[in-house]
Amino acid sequence: MKINIEIDEKYSQVEILIMAPKMNEEVQQIINKINDEKKKHVIGVKDDRMYILNPKDIFCFYTENKKIMARTEKDKYEIKDKLYIIEEYLKNTPFIKISKSVIANVDKVKNLEVSFNGTLCITFFDQSQEYVSRKYVTDIKSYLQIGGR
Template sequence: MQIEIKIDDSCTEPRMIIITNKVDNEINSIIHTLSSTAPELITGFYNDLAEILSPEDIIRIYAEGGKIFASVNKKEYLLRQRLYELEEQLTKYSFVRISNAEIINLKKVCNFDLSLSGTICVTLSDNTTTYVSRRYVPKIKQVLGI
């Protein structure tokens, strides 16, 4: 892909032109990225207070008792988004789903224990131990390159 930037003092608003022979997944991804102008914020609730959570600080997001929680700095924040929405939003921040009920931040993983047959034990930076469900083991191995 070639990128060209032209500086024009008479231009009052940025304009983008994409010249291509066909619209493919790469072009659609660029269009989607450029058109989503609203910042994607994650708001967590702790002790009746709403706080903006930084994706880099989130260790894991999990479902329990019909609610969604995020672990951040030894606090458990209640989230109002659905797990699949959070998974889509956080993929670019190195989050990966390890079960139907949990997403983890790969940057907060201390180690993966592959000695168990059929599953993987994950130790996170807050000393939480969790497990990759059998269904997601191939995906995690692919992410890890093993």
């Protein structure tokens, strides 16, 4: 593996370019490592204290009273970021947007209930539930590789 680094003020942000003859395990490991590095933690606030949350412990992010919240098994925390920032931050992870106001951790989903009109109800391992908006049903079915409509 060869590493080239170019430092120049003309760049406004860090950009990573991987050049390889084909997609292979080494390339995938590099991508995974980069993605893992940027998703180490989320800062949540509760009772005027800041908590470092591991995304793996978060069941979902949701809006409540115009605030973004993260729900874990034992508590909920206010998150200062906007939902679209969190969605971008958690791209290529088990988190998927299921409605305009909820991003769910698929690894924390106990089951899905399909209703007769094609919508989905998600039950998490903590027994809480969220509904998948019709707009996002196709996305979650694709993510979970569920066939049908």
